[in-house]
Amino acid sequence: MEDAQPEGGENNRDVDVAPALISVHPTQDSVAVAVGSDLRVFDLRGNCGITLVDETGEAFHKDSIRAIRYGANGKLFVSAGDDKLVKIWSTDSWRCITSVCSEKRVSAIAISNDGLYVCFADKFGVVWVLDLHGLDGNETLVDKKAAPLLAHYCSIITSLEFSPDGRFIVSADRDFKIRVTVFPKKPLDGAHEIQSFCLGHTEFVSCLAFLCTAEYPQGFLVSGSGDSTVRLWDINSGTLLDTCEVGSQAGLVDYSGSELSCSTVTDLCTIPGGNVVAVAIQSLQGILLVSCDLSSQTLGAVKVVSNMGDNFIPTSLGCSSSAELLWTITGVSKLHGSDYNSLARVRVLSGFKKTVPGTTKHELTVLDDNEVPGEEKLLEKLQGSVTVEEEVFLAAAEAVKKSMCNLLIKKQYTTERREFRKRGRNDKKIKQ
C-alpha cells in the first residue's frame, strides 16, 4: 500500500521534540533552563541551585516547555508549553503564584513591561491576556482566567514581544506574517486596533527581538525566519528597512535549494540599549553577530563566533542587561535511539557589549567551564551533569531541526498523492 509510507509528519509524536531553552534574569540574579518538561533554575547571587515550589495543585509541567521568560523588572517568571499550562513564578521565592489552563498548547509568551499583564499564544493563533493586578508575589492566586486578546487566523504563533515603549504587542506566525497591534488600556476587552503588518519574509517567522537605544527609544524590530534572513522593521508603518541574508553570511549557503530549512534562524538575542544582535542559526556551529546602524537603518553581519566546541549548535540564547555575557544552550527534550533521555549543554560567552565601535575589534570569548559564573555547580544544575558527551550534539540538532520543520513548514504533497487521497472522498469519485 502506498499509505504505508507517510511523507513525513504523519507519525508526528515520534519526531516531535522541543529544543532546550535558556533565559537570564534582567540583572543576572538567576538563570533558567527548560529541557523537555524540566525547569531548572540556578541562583547566581546565592550561587546555588533553586528548588521550585509548586502548590497550585498541578505540580510542575507534564509535557515539553515551549517558552520561558523573565519579566522586564525581574519579579516574575513565566513558563508554558505543550501541557497547556501557563505557570507564573515569583522570582523571590520561586513559588508558583498561579497556574492557568490554556485551551490549546502554548507556543509563545510575553510579559508587559509594567509586569501587570502576561500574554500567551496558543497553537491555533489566539493570543490570550492574563491580568495580574493585585498580585503581591507571595500568595497563591486561584481561578485566574485568561481573556482572548487578538488572533491570527489559525496559524501557529511563534513569537510574542512587547515594544520597548509598551504601546504595541507584536506577534509573528508561521504564515510569514508579523502583526503589530496597539496594546489597549483595557486588554481584557481585546486588542482591536492593528498598527501595521510587517510583510516580507518568505517563510515562517521564528523569532522577534527589539533593538532600542537612547537615541531611538521607540526601537526597531528585528525578526528571524525560516527563509534564512534577519530583517529590520519600522513597526509604526510596517516598512521593511533592511534584510540580512544570514545564511550566506554565515557561510551556509545552500545552492541546491532543496534543503529549505538549512539555515533557519532559531533565536535572536539583543541587549537592551544596544545595537548588536546575536543570531542562532540551524546548522551553524556557533553564533553569528549582526550589528545594526540605527541612523542609516541597515543591518550588517559582523562575524561568526565558531570556537564554541565541536557540533555546538545553539538552540536558544539569553543575556541580561547588566553583564556582558551571552548565554547559549543546545539540547533537546528527548533523543530517540540513544542512551540520553534529554540533553542540554550550556556555554557562556563574554564580551557581548552594547555597541560595536570598530567592527574588527569586537571580541567575544567563549568561557571555559570553570570560568562560567557558578562554575560546576551551575552546570550540574542546568545541564543535569557536568560533562555532556559531544557526540550526541549532532543527533540532537538534527532532531530539533526535523521537529521544527514538521511544525512550521507547510507540507508539500505531490499531485499524484493528492489525487490518490481524493479518491476516498465521497463527493468526488473519479470514474475508473
Place this chain on the structure above:
Amino acid sequence: MKLGFRFSTAAQLLAPICNNSVKGAKGKLRKFSDHKDVNGRRTELGRQPNPNAQDISFSPFKNCVKKDMLENEANSTISKSTGLPRKRFYRARAHSNPLSDSHFPVPISPNHVEYSHHYPQFFSSAGEVGSIKKVQFADIGCGFGGLLISLSTLFPETLMIGMELRDKVTEYVKERILALRTTNPGQYQNVSVVRTNSMKYIPNYFEKGQLTKMFFLFPDPHFKEKNHRRRVISPHLLDEYAYVLEVGGIIYTITDVEELGDWMKTCLENHPMFEALTEEELHADPAVKLLSTATEEGQKVARNGGQTFQAGQGCDFSGGVILAGALLYQQASSRTLLAMLVG
C-alpha cells in the same frame, strides 16, 4: 403537515421516501447526506445535476486540452449566444476548508500584487507615476461574481476585486469578466478576481485603510459551534477588516440564515471599531439594493422562496422537500441586512 422544522428534520422527513427504494430517491438521499457532512448551506440541492456535465468538469482532460480538440473544447465551455462562459462547466464543491494550508501562491505584501495584470486598461492609460489607482472594493467570497458585475457598471471608475477560495469558481469569474470585456468594449475594465483565502491573507493584498467597501454576501453559515471559527465574520477577523478599511469604510453583509444573521450582527455591534449605519444612509446607498438581487445566491433564495411558499401550502410535498430544506431559513428570517460604518 406543518412545515415549521429546521434543516435537520427535513432530512428525517426525506427518509421514508427513500425507504421505498426508488432509484431516483436513493440518489437524492446520498446527495443529501453528503451535504450534511460538510455542514454548509444548500447549493445545488434543488436541481438534479446533469451527470454529463459532472463527468466533463471532473475529468482529467479538462485541464490539459488536447491540441487537436482545442477548438471544439474551448468553444464548448463558452455559450454561443452570449459569449459568456457556461456555468455548468465550472461546477465545484460548495465548500472549501478555510482552515487548511493553502497551496496556491500568495503575494508577499500588497506591493507584490501585479494589479496591472488585473486592470490592464486602467494601468496602461494611467501611464505616469502617481496617478495609480488602488483597489477600493473587495467582494469577499465573490462566488460566481454576480455582485461584481453589477457593481462594475454602477461604479465604473472604482477598481474592485473579488476574492474566492474555490479555484474553479474563480476561473469561471475570470472567464466571465474577460468575456464581458470583449463583448462590451470599454466596460468591465475595473473588475477582477483572485483565488485566495481571504480569512488568512487579506493583509497580503491590501494596505492599511485602502478599501472603502467590503462585501460579505451569503457567507457559509457553519452551524456547529465547533465550526464557528470558520465563519468569515468573527470578532478577531473584524480587526483585520477594520485595518484594511479606511475610516468611514463600510462592511456589507447579507444572509438568509437567521442564526448567522444574529451572529454577524452581534459581532459587528460588539466591535469597538464599527458602528451601524442609519436607515437613511442605507436607503441612500445604491450598493445596498444590489445585495439581494445581484448575486447568484440571492437570486436563488428569491427563486426558491417562491416555490417553497407554495410547497408550504401542502400541495406538492414530496417533490418540494429538498427545496423546503433549503429555504425555510429564508422564510424564518427577515433577510438580515447589516451595514456597518467604521468610526
